[in-house]
Amino acid sequence: METTMERPGRLREFWYYFRENRGAVIGLSVFVVFVLVAIFADLLAPHDPTQQYRDHLLRPPAWSEGGDWSFPLGTDPLGRDLLSRLIHGARYSAFVGVVVVTVAASVGILIGLLSGFAPRWGDTIIMRIMDIILAFPSLLLALVLVAILGPSLTNAMIAIAIVQQPHYVRLTRASVINERTRDYVTSARVAGAGIWRLMFKTVLPNCLAPIIVQGALSFSTAILDAAALGFLGMGAQPPTPEWGTMLAEAREFILRAWWVVTFPGIAILITVLAINLMGDGLRDALDPKLKRS
Amino acid sequence: MIKYFLSKLLTFVPTFFGVTLISFAFIRVLPGDPIIVMAGERGLSDERYAELSAEYGFDRPILVQYWDYLTGVLQGDLGESFVTKKPVWDEFFALFPATLELALCAMVFAVVLGLPAGVIAAVNRGKLFDRTLMSTALVGYSMPIFWWALLLIIVFSGNLGWTPVSGRISLLYYFDTLTGFMLIDSLLSGQDGAFMSAVNHLVLPSIVLGTIPLAVIARQTRSAMLEVLSEDYIRTARAKGLAPVEVNGLHALRNALIPVITVIGLSVGTLMGGAILTETIFSWPGIGKWMLDSIFRRDYPVVQGGLLLIAVFVMIVNLTVDVLYGFINPKIRKR
Numbered sequence: 001m002e003t004t005m006e007r008p009g010r011l012r013e014f015w016y017y018f019r020e021n022r023g024a025v026i027g028l029s030v031f032v033v034f035v036l037v038a039i040f041a042d043l044l045a046p047h048d049p050t051q052q053y054r055d056h057l058l059r060p061p062a063w064s065e066g067g068d069w070s071f072p073l074g075t076d077p078l079g080r081d082l083l084s085r086l087i088h089g090a091r092y093s094a095f096v097g098v099v100v101v102t103v104a105a106s107v108g109i110l111i112g113l114l115s116g117f118a119p120r121w122g123d124t125i126i127m128r129i130m131d132i133i134l135a136f137p138s139l140l141l142a143l144v145l146v147a148i149l150g151p152s153l154t155n156a157m158i159a160i161a162i163v164q165q166p167h168y169v170r171l172t173r174a175s176v177i178n179e180r181t182r183d184y185v186t187s188a189r190v191a192g193a194g195i196w197r198l199m200f201k202t203v204l205p206n207c208l209a210p211i212i213v214q215g216a217l218s219f220s221t222a223i224l225d226a227a228a229l230g231f232l233g234m235g236a237q238p239p240t241p242e243w244g245t246m247l248a249e250a251r252e253f254i255l256r257a258w259w260v261v262t263f264p265g266i267a268i269l270i271t272v273l274a275i276n277l278m279g280d281g282l283r284d285a286l287d288p289k290l291k292r293s
Numbered sequence: 294m295i296k297y298f299l300s301k302l303l304t305f306v307p308t309f310f311g312v313t314l315i316s317f318a319f320i321r322v323l324p325g326d327p328i329i330v331m332a333g334e335r336g337l338s339d340e341r342y343a344e345l346s347a348e349y350g351f352d353r354p355i356l357v358q359y360w361d362y363l364t365g366v367l368q369g370d371l372g373e374s375f376v377t378k379k380p381v382w383d384e385f386f387a388l389f390p391a392t393l394e395l396a397l398c399a400m401v402f403a404v405v406l407g408l409p410a411g412v413i414a415a416v417n418r419g420k421l422f423d424r425t426l427m428s429t430a431l432v433g434y435s436m437p438i439f440w441w442a443l444l445l446i447i448v449f450s451g452n453l454g455w456t457p458v459s460g461r462i463s464l465l466y467y468f469d470t471l472t473g474f475m476l477i478d479s480l481l482s483g484q485d486g487a488f489m490s491a492v493n494h495l496v497l498p499s500i501v502l503g504t505i506p507l508a509v510i511a512r513q514t515r516s517a518m519l520e521v522l523s524e525d526y527i528r529t530a531r532a533k534g535l536a537p538v539e540v541n542g543l544h545a546l547r548n549a550l551i552p553v554i555t556v557i558g559l560s561v562g563t564l565m566g567g568a569i570l571t572e573t574i575f576s577w578p579g580i581g582k583w584m585l586d587s588i589f590r591r592d593y594p595v596v597q598g599g600l601l602l603i604a605v606f607v608m609i610v611n612l613t614v615d616v617l618y619g620f621i622n623p624k625i626r627k628r
Contacts, residue, residue, distance in 0.1 A: 131304070132311035135604045139566030140584065144319060144600055147588045224437055228570060231439045232585060247440060254443050255451045265440030272435040
């Protein structure tokens, strides 16, 4: 009789380690809620986010004096329902995160792979260009890029993706160089695998762990940076219910109406915190070197 | 050591030229013709346009323009502001001390709290203190600092009335700037209460700007300490009967500091980015606010020059950290 030992599936092994980290599981749950809110914003929001109720300007949250349960978190200076705006804001943040990570990661991974496989001079040129981009503080560079492209959410996303992709390039290149000298790559090469096959089929899958972790981190950074640009008037433009833009609009009311300032910030903080918790868990689960630290 | 320093310097030079190239390119791709922008609402005749074009050298081949720009930069000539007509170089260095003072105070805040917090967390690994501290650090790390600033203003300036909302010092005091650092200048002025007023104005912005570096330093110190604490020489030190304070403080922390110093150095870029937000909210007359205002005013020479000077400043700090790192860690130097 033959007994076979089956290796547990990769996903199951990952989940086993991920589950051990309580913070990561909480982060993941919050993130799932965030994504659901973003998807079903139209169904969940009690009001239209841009509808102005002129009789209800700056109404405080329902539980405080003067509040009204038809506006659970109160209204903003133009009489718009804060809760509905926050719910719709989740959509913009999720969108920013997905677009920025997709663009920055795919471009960054491609350049990183090319750099890792390129002859020495090519590698040096690519890495010097990345050094140049990284020499600028990222928010400042994004700000100037948006100034060039014109302030809008789309341009903010492009700018953030541009300043984030060097991180993917560096990460991919470092793991590629590490993997390239391994036996399995040499054997694939001897077996006649072409350069593209070596890059994408042989090496890339083994470099993905740190890239996935970076993906989570840059998702949260993208949300923060987009909100910061919105706050500075260089991101989404009013009346878009983007969280950072909402904060900018609320700024002059900070001493009169605490809720218009507090809630958008809490929304940003909770989302970013959840993603970072998740990122920590991902790192622990995917990176065997750090697993027991 | 000299070889190591030279190799670092060698990577600095091409990056520097790349940075000048990028900041040069910006003014050429910005929307709107800079000369039309300068003319403002009134517009200008074709002759005057040609004249100004020649004056600023926009009519010459692009490579010649870059060469002129580069030689100018190397001589400290970054052009002059469209708005104030003052040299960009002078404006930058007049405002730079304000940003530097803020950034230094933020860093002191971050290091003074972050280092001990990380050490204590590592020594008490897994206990309640460690868990609480690391959760707090993650919250700090995830903080949208522009919102954090508004919250602190609501509580400390609005409700408690402890701190002022904007500026570097109360309007009651006036004295000449000697160093550009308000803390030092106010002390030197000898006026009663001037120093305290400067400190009061500095507290909230420093906390806001220092929050993310604080979280990063606490996390980094903890993980570096954990790594060091599991080393054999620590066990030996313990076995020899050294007091825990001596083991943790003298042996472990000294080695754990190496990666922490790198993190502190790398935070400078983050600080300069954060300075834009912090200075805007607190009306702090520094480089960050100056850059943002110039972007809104389409004052291209300022945006261009400021971008370049900030990048060069960050690069110099990083180079210094790299060299320092090689100095304290021979392993790196020998590679």
